[in-house]
Amino acid sequence: MNLRKEAxxxxxxxxxxxxxxxxxxIVNLIIAVISIYFLQSFWLLFFVMFFWGIGVLEKFFxxxxxxxxxxxxYRENMIQNEISKMGD
Incomplete structure (x- = not known):
């Protein structure tokens, strides 16, 4: 694979x-505020946090x-990365 395309x-x-x-x-903060002031329960917040959180974890990995x-x-790659940053 082309190195640039991989990068x-x-x-x-x-x-x-x-x-x-x-x-x-941001959305979970808004839902938390709505849950506290209008719904007096957190079921909606937990529902959104859990299922959307799975997607966030997937994107993280x-x-x-x-x-x-x-x-x-890993250590050597980090050292090379730092050296390249210092050279710029």
Whole structure:
């Protein structure tokens, strides 16, 4: 696979996760306020948090693959990443 296309795919996945996380937090905050003031119960908030949270977790694992974290080269990859940032 082309290295640039792989980098673009990873960046797109990270941006997609971050956007979804921000929306998740904002909508759940609004639902929490509505639940406290108008419904006096949290069933709606928990329902939305649980099912939307599953989707947020899915996007997280697509953006930050677990295999990259537990790979034996993880430390070395982080060092190379820091070196490249320092060089810019």
């Amino acid at each position: 673009e795919r990873r960046v797109d996945a990270k941006i997609d996760f971050q956007e979804n996380l921000y929306k998740y937090l 697509k953006a930050y693959p677990f295999k990259d974290i537990v790979s034996p080269n």
